[in-house]
Amino acid sequence: MIWYTALVLVVAAERLAELAVALRNARWSLARGGTEAGRGHYPVMVALHIALLTGCLAETWSAGRPFVPWLGWTMVAVVAAAQVLRWWCVRTLGRRWNTRVIVVPGLPPVTGGPYRWLRHPNYLAVAAEGAALPLVHGAWLTAVLFTGFNAALMAVRIRCEDGELARLPGTEARA
Template sequence: MPWYSLLVLLVGVERLAELVVARRNARWSMARGGREYGQGHYPWMVALHTGLLAGCLLEVYLAGRPFVPALGWPMLALVLAAQALRWWCVAALGPRWNTRVIVVPGLPLVRRGPYRLAWLRHPNYVAVAVEGAALPLVHSAWITGLVFTVANAVLMVVRIRCENTALAALPA
């Protein structure tokens, strides 16, 4: 189990790295007249993601969840794939990527990387959904995975609606 704690810790460190990038990118966007949307749901998103990491550890240790190789190894592969997709999104959006919804007027939609796929408008949220389900299941924390998945689905309805509204103002 110590290796699972390390995995969850590393995901937490990755989240902190995202926040550093997001703050830098927010300054870049605001300096160019960026407008933020959806500030009301952002604290809920932070709480949900923090709860995911805490829930992974608490459920495994308090409920004695076992590592089941037939489940754990494929879930670990999905966690790693989700991280790769997330950072591909970050790279494709460059300074426009953020954990907040900030849109710079006059800039066109990004159409490179995973954003070139017309049928997948929000690939970063696919990464979030996959990681949120898979990370707990690496060590059989199925309650945490289920609670995160349901809560994240509700939050993503709000978030995607907000983001689509914000992006609609950009030139195609």
């Protein structure tokens, strides 16, 4: 279980790196007249992601969840793929990527990278990681709870984000 704890801590460190990028990008966006929407659901999203990481460790350690190799290694691959997709999104959006919903007026929507195929590819990465990370070491309860709460949160988040993106020029072509 030590290696699983290390994996969860690596994911936590990755989250901190995301926050550093998001903070820098938020300053850039706000300096260019960007406006933030969805402030009310943001603290819930942060709490949910902290609960995911905490739940992974708490359930695995307290319930003595076993490592099942065929499931665990498959889920490690899903976690890795989710990280690749997430950072592809970050790279594609560049300074416009953020953990908050901040839209800079006058900028057209991004249609390259994974956004060629999916409207919200980062949320696919979040959903995949949120289900897979707990299942690496059998924390099925955490996986189920995170998936359910995340689906509800994403319904709110995507509605908020789509509303803001609809204000951008060229969005009508993507709708």
